[in-house]
Amino acid sequence: MxxxxxxxxxxxxxxxxxxxxxxxxxxxxxxxxxxxxxxxxxxxxxxxxxxxxxxxxxxxxxxxxxxxxxxxxxxxxxxxxxxxSEEEAFGELRVTTTIGFGTLWLAPRLPKLYEKYPELKIDLMLEERVLDLPMREADVAIRMKEPSQSDLIRKRLMSLRMRLYASENYIKQAGEMKTIEDIGSHRLISLSPASPQVEASRALVGHLLTHDVPSLLTVNNYFGVLQAVLNDLGVGVLPDYLVEDFPSLVRVLPDFESSEVPVFLAYPEELRQSKRIMVFRDFVQDEIIAHRRRIRDAAAA
Missing domain, CATH: 1.10.10.10 (Winged helix-like DNA-binding domain superfamily/Winged helix DNA-binding domain)
Structure with a gap:
């Protein structure tokens, strides 16, 4: 018709x-x-x-x-x-990020966003594969690497480092690690070598494995690594953004860490005026600022 x-x-x-x-x-x-x-x-x-x-x-x-x-x-x-839509935030927003960051950092903070904008419908797409934003596989991405596409708006949110952590109970049972060579007396927990991961993490784990590691547990995402560490299984390689939310973690070998890993937020140029994008971007930035402040205050206390 x-x-x-x-x-x-x-x-x-x-x-x-x-x-x-x-x-x-x-x-x-x-x-x-x-x-x-x-x-x-x-x-x-x-x-x-x-x-x-x-x-x-x-x-x-x-x-x-x-x-x-x-x-x-x-x-x-x-x-x-x-x-x-230029004045109000509502409707679907497809957010993609890594399994670890999305599960362990972003998802626990989303209630604050929904409290302010109850009409948002967030589709959280957690996977290591980098979705194509210009082809609209997602609306906004948080990634541990600067996006390569030229037609994206990108903002650096923060930097993170991979560090060694263990539970208090595990340290009491297995003893402290004073040097990197002491890894021979502990179980190492890390991402599987074949799992997608940032190069800084891969390099850190590779360096650890050059030492004699008698017991090893590998998992294909950081959520699994964290659960193993919290359950007293060994010393885990984890991103430092977990420190605030899991205070029972004990940092092992404070001078041992990966190189810096940048964290970027990106979205297509055509969504520049989207109110959904703007409120999500501002929310993440505010949460990161508050996160940094709390860690800084805790370190100074």
Whole structure:
């Protein structure tokens, strides 16, 4: 069914006159009449009774007008929401990040975002594969590497380092590590060598494995590494952003850590004005600032 003809039909039915509908549509009366005849022919029915005082809808015309009235209301509502989206945050936001960061840092903080913007619908896509933002596989990404695509807006959020951690109970049972050579008396817990990971983590684990490591547990994501460490299984290689949320972790060998890993937030250029993107970006930045402040205050105490 021709959408343009439906639009003209709706205007005629609403105005009750070809002339008045033509004025509102900036079309001649003859052009409007031709479109109505074409629609009636395509439907094989009569939509209007014509008389001297104007046009009256037939039964079939009333059915079609009910449908176009509902369509028009939905279109007007959609247009209003599009305009309002520059002022309000609502609707779906597809966020992609790594399993570790999304599970251990981002997800626990999302209640604060929903409290401020209850109409947001966040689709949290946690995977190590880098989704293609320009192709709209996701709306916004948080990644442990600067995005390479040129048509993305990107902002550096923070830096992290991979460090060694163990539980208090494990340290009591197995003893402290005073030098890197002491790894020979402990079980090492790390990401699997074949798992996707930042190069800084891979290099740190590779260096540890050059020493004699008698017992090793590898997991394919940091959530699993963390759970093993919290359950007193050994010394784990974990990102330092976990320190605030898991105070029972004890840092092992304070001078031993990876090189710096940058954390970037990125989104497509065409979403620059999206209110959903803006509130999410600001929320993450505020949480990171507060996170840094709490760690700094704890270290100074």
């Amino acid at each position: 021709d959408w343009d003809k439906l639009r003209i039909f709706h205007a005629v039915a609403d105005a009750g006159s070809l002339t008045h509908a033509g004025d509102s549509l900036h079309l001649s009366q003859s052009a409007v009449s031709r479109q109505i005849r074409g629609l009636e022919e395509s439907l094989n029915t009569t939509l209007f009774h014509r008389h001297a005082r104007g046009l009256i809808l037939t039964e079939q015309g009333e059915l079609l007008f009910d449908a176009t009235r509902a369509m028009n209301k939905r279109l007007e509502a959609a247009a209003a929401r599009i305009r309002d």
